[in-house]
Amino acid sequence: MTKTIENQSQTMLTRFKLRHTQGRIDILMLFNQFQFALSNADIEENIGAQYDRVTIYRTLKTFLDKGLIHKVLDDSGILKYALCSHDCHEEEGHHHHQHVHFKCIGCGQTNCLEHVEIPNLLLPEGYKAEEANLLISGTCKACNEKPKK
Amino acid sequence: MTKTIENQSQTMLTRFKLRHTQGRIDILMLFNQFQFALSNADIEENIGAQYDRVTIYRTLKTFLDKGLIHKVLDDSGILKYALCSHDCHEEEGHHHHQHVHFKCIGCGQTNCLEHVEIPNLLLPEGYKAEEANLLISGTCKACNEKPKK
DNA sequence: CTGTGTGCAAACACTTTGCAGGTGT
DNA sequence: ACACCTGCAAAGTGTTTGCACACAG
Numbered sequence: 001m002t003k004t005i006e007n008q009s010q011t012m013l014t015r016f017k018l019r020h021t022q023g024r025i026d027i028l029m030l031f032n033q034f035q036f037a038l039s040n041a042d043i044e045e046n047i048g049a050q051y052d053r054v055t056i057y058r059t060l061k062t063f064l065d066k067g068l069i070h071k072v073l074d075d076s077g078i079l080k081y082a083l084c085s086h087d088c089h090e091e092e093g094h095h096h097h098q099h100v101h102f103k104c105i106g107c108g109q110t111n112c113l114e115h116v117e118i119p120n121l122l123l124p125e126g127y128k129a130e131e132a133n134l135l136i137s138g139t140c141k142a143c144n145e146k147p148k149k
Numbered sequence: 150m151t152k153t154i155e156n157q158s159q160t161m162l163t164r165f166k167l168r169h170t171q172g173r174i175d176i177l178m179l180f181n182q183f184q185f186a187l188s189n190a191d192i193e194e195n196i197g198a199q200y201d202r203v204t205i206y207r208t209l210k211t212f213l214d215k216g217l218i219h220k221v222l223d224d225s226g227i228l229k230y231a232l233c234s235h236d237c238h239e240e241e242g243h244h245h246h247q248h249v250h251f252k253c254i255g256c257g258q259t260n261c262l263e264h265v266e267i268p269n270l271l272l273p274e275g276y277k278a279e280e281a282n283l284l285i286s287g288t289c290k291a292c293n294e295k296p297k298k
Numbered sequence: 299c300t301g302t303g304t305g306c307a308a309a310c311a312c313t314t315t316g317c318a319g320g321t322g323t
Numbered sequence: 324a325c326a327c328c329t330g331c332a333a334a335g336t337g338t339t340t341g342c343a344c345a346c347a348g
Contacts, residue, residue, distance in 0.1 A: 019322055021328060040312085052330050057313065059328090073284060075220050077228040077337095078312085102276060118283070119268045126290030127251060134267070135222060135282045141275030168347055170303060189337080201305050206338065208303090226312095227337085 005032045016066045023051050027059050028068070037072035037080035037101065037110035072101050072110055073135045082112050098132040106143030110135075154181045165215045172200050176208050177217070186221035186229035186250065186259040221250050221259055222284045231261050247281040255292030259284075 009028035013020050026047055031038065034046070043056050060081055063069045072080040082101070100113040118132050158177035162169050175196055180187065183195070192205050209230055212218045221229040231250075249262040267281050 019327070021322070023329075053312090054314080054331085055329055062328095071224050073222040073224060073282070075222060075282065077226060079226040102272070102278075105279065113273065115273070116271060121249075121265050121267075121283075121285070123251070123265065123285070124262065124290070126293055128287045128293055129251075129285045130254065130287040131285070133222070133224065133284045133286070135284075136272070136278050136280070137282070138277045138279040141273070144275055144277055168302070170347075172304075202337090203306080203339080204304055211303095 005029050008032050012068060016068055018062070018066060022049070023055055024059055024063075026051070027056065027063075031069065031081075031083045035111060037074075037082040037112070039074075039078050039080045041078070042080070070099060072099070072112075073133050074103065074110065075135070075137070080110060082110075098134070100134045100136070102136045102138065102140065104140035104143055105137055106139050109140065111140065154178050157181050161217060165217055167211070167215060171198070172204055173208055173211075175200070176205065176212075180218065180230075180232045184260065186223075186231040186261070188223075188227050188229045190227070191229070219248060221248070221261075222282050223252065223259065224284070224286070229259060231259075247283070249283045249285070251285045251287065251289065253289035253292055254286055255288050258289065260289065 006025065006029055009025050009032055010020060012028055013024060018024065026049055027043055030043055030046055038046075040053070040056050040060060043060075044051075044053060047056075060069065064071070064081065067084060069081040070084050072082050074080050098118045100116045100118060101110050102113050103110040113136075118134055121129070121132075123129060155174065155178055158174050158181055159169060161177055162173060167173065175198055176192060179192055179195055187195075189202070189205055189209060192209075193200075193202060196205075209218070213220070213230065216233060218230040219233050221231050223229050247267045249265045249267060250259050251262050252259040262285075267283055272278060
């Protein structure tokens with residue numbers, strides 16, 4: 001299982017023509033392992049090995065530039081990132097044009113809702129949409145099932 | 150006109166049971182004047198008088214708590230705020246449950262699209278939505294009409 | 299007069315940059 | 324061998340806190 005995640009991460013690095021370094025592999029594994037959006041701090045806390053904070057920043061920026069991950073909006077003002085989904089092609093910065101995320105106010109996790117589509121919205125005259133980013137807040141399945149006492 | 154905006158701001162302070170101080174009035178006037186989302190820094194730059202940066206932070210936090218303004222998501226990681234719309238009642242932190250904003254990649258302005266409704270989304274089993282925050286990026290009317298040379 | 303807002307200073311947190319040395323290919 | 328990653332230090336930027344004084348009600 002862990003092996004699978006590691007292979008998955010290795011494959012991604014190859015596919016995006018990035019050097020295979022331990023740091024990148026570990027960070028990618030984290031993204032593959034947790035399926036919700038992570039901030040720089042989240043990674044710092046959850047990663048097994050010790051990496052410099054700066055390295056994580058730079059790695060995330062690299063991944064972002066290359067299109068492995070995308071930004072996830074958050075109402076806390078802290079940027080989070082998540083893996084791009086499979087249909088998110090590496091067209092030089094032009095990703096999948098819509099992202100739907102769900103932030104649970106119970107556990108704080110932000111998940112990608114890949115199968116939820118944003119309907120076409122009626123924009124006012126003259127506006128042209130390029131990208132849509134929807135953040136839904138509420139309670140997730142797990143938190144609904146385990147009601148807080 | 151300016152007078153109207155000032156009166157408007159004064160009225161809001163009264164309505165939300167807040168003390169009328171010059172700083173609050175000036176900041177509210179700014180929100181009423183510009184109709185797009187403002188960050189702390191935006192306010193600092195655009196306000197006529199000189200206010201301490203800290204005062205602006207605290208004023209925004211007060212407005213947020215009282216429900217005069219709401220957070221606007223941004224992909225830059227900087228928090229912005231905008232006035233709550235008229236149907237956004239002061240039910241102690243429980244605002245209007247959905248916000249649609251449009252961020253222009255041309256001029257950088259973020260506007261509220263008050264008349265755009267987020268359709269009911271089909272969430273996966275077990276998820277319960279409380280609030281929805283949609284950020285659409287693209288080019289606004291003004292920027293479309295004045296094509297960049 | 300009393301409670302709250304404001305300014306100043308300082309602490310704190312987050313992010314970026316420069317450089318020297320180490321590592322992947 | 325070379326380009327590029329990484330760690331460390333330091334600077335830059337955004338945000339919060341403590342305290343004394345000023346001001347609105």
